[in-house]
Amino acid sequence: MSKRKITVAVTGLNAVDSPGPGIAVIRGVKECTDFDVRIIGLSYESLEPGIYMGLCDKTYQIPYPTAGSEALLHRLAFINEKEKIDVIIPNFDAELYNFIKIAPKLKAIGINSFLPTHEQFDARDKINLYAFGQKHGFYVPRDRVIYDVHELPAIAEQFGYPIVVKGKYYEATVAQTLEQAQKAFHKLNAKWGLPIIVQEFINGTEINVAALGDGKGNTVSAVPMRKMVITDKGKAWAGITLEDQSLVDLAAKFISATKWSGGFELEIMRTMDGRPYIMEVNPRFPAWIYLTAGAGQNQPAALVKLALGEKVTPYKTYLVGKLFIRYSWDMIVDVSEFQKISAFGEL
Amino acid sequence: MKINKNIAISESGFIFNPGTGDSFSTNPIGAEIIQLLKDDKKPSEIIKVISSKYQIDGPSFEKDLEDFYSQLRDGSLTAYE
Numbered sequence: 001m002s003k004r005k006i007t008v009a010v011t012g013l014n015a016v017d018s019p020g021p022g023i024a025v026i027r028g029v030k031e032c033t034d035f036d037v038r039i040i041g042l043s044y045e046s047l048e049p050g051i052y053m054g055l056c057d058k059t060y061q062i063p064y065p066t067a068g069s070e071a072l073l074h075r076l077a078f079i080n081e082k083e084k085i086d087v088i089i090p091n092f093d094a095e096l097y098n099f100i101k102i103a104p105k106l107k108a109i110g111i112n113s114f115l116p117t118h119e120q121f122d123a124r125d126k127i128n129l130y131a132f133g134q135k136h137g138f139y140v141p142r143d144r145v146i147y148d149v150h151e152l153p154a155i156a157e158q159f160g161y162p163i164v165v166k167g168k169y170y171e172a173t174v175a176q177t178l179e180q181a182q183k184a185f186h187k188l189n190a191k192w193g194l195p196i197i198v199q200e201f202i203n204g205t206e207i208n209v210a211a212l213g214d215g216k217g218n219t220v221s222a223v224p225m226r227k228m229v230i231t232d233k234g235k236a237w238a239g240i241t242l243e244d245q246s247l248v249d250l251a252a253k254f255i256s257a258t259k260w261s262g263g264f265e266l267e268i269m270r271t272m273d274g275r276p277y278i279m280e281v282n283p284r285f286p287a288w289i290y291l292t293a294g295a296g297q298n299q300p301a302a303l304v305k306l307a308l309g310e311k312v313t314p315y316k317t318y319l320v321g322k323l324f325i326r327y328s329w330d331m332i333v334d335v336s337e338f339q340k341i342s343a344f345g346e347l
Numbered sequence: 348m349k350i351n352k353n354i355a356i357s358e359s360g361f362i363f364n365p366g367t368g369d370s371f372s373t374n375p376i377g378a379e380i381i382q383l384l385k386d387d388k389k390p391s392e393i394i395k396v397i398s399s400k401y402q403i404d405g406p407s408f409e410k411d412l413e414d415f416y417s418q419l420r421d422g423s424l425t426a427y428e
Contacts, residue, residue, distance in 0.1 A: 205367070228368065242365060242368050321365055
């Protein structure tokens, strides 16, 4: 039987030390035996390694999220005229809002996606996470959203040190003293703006779950992983799949509560007494998502099928004790290629 | 002392806990003891089997066995009894 030919566009090609998930997503999609896939890379910068790795049949630059959804739609419509994209998979938190907004218009020109709604996206935002946990009965650390550094002492008094000071979008600092907390506040404010989130510190073992919801409350896949090597940016450089039904059940409970559609990652801190605190919910696949394919639950491929409206049978088992080990690799690239993507926005 | 049933141990003494992702190494006697625990042998039976097989005196081995159990507990390899 001949494979169905499809074209899939993917963002997140920045396979650097704090990697985007794009390359892992592409590898998963390409491994699906049901499809003959043509990959269109979508990049923001000319030096994103994924542009040059030979995994993308063609790459186009797209406008930064700050340019707005109309600029993105305009660019994608142009690319689609040439490439006839079947499915698009955005992989950055910061770009998701625009992609969700234009999803119906993309659908109208033949580009399918499988994304959460704006309501789902906002509910799990770190600013709203505590309320979300309270509403649905999840363990979530207490937090306060603050706009003034003078609010710190009272919160620290209530939570006790250490406290976690988090930026609106990225980065977090564990502060042991008021001075450290104030310094972190100012640093994160300068970088990401207000508000700042101050969170109760939870001690335990960090575990991540990559999962895929079908938008109707059903879990298509959930794979728990423990980081074995962590970079100074807190990113997993090696990890291993775990056998733990309670974590799979937690992901299923999250999907059931939110009717989540698409991929996501739960960042969990399990305390010594076994309570799984949800520290963050990332509204897209994590950079280690290729491990799910290696463990027998190819989430990127399943997402493509869901986006195309195909029925996907939920995965029931996965291989425990499968490791991913990331590595760095120097590619040699001719300046002519760099010039093409830089000057023309295509390669 | 009961060992977690899902603990995997190879002939070379490599122990893998699939619930935590932790792995450990033990020597052949340690591997043998873990296997006996997985087979639900009582401590007295383990002492008898190992001490007679390796010709060591029971009381000395009993002390070593307690140390070994302690390491198994620290590695979250034991189940609640």
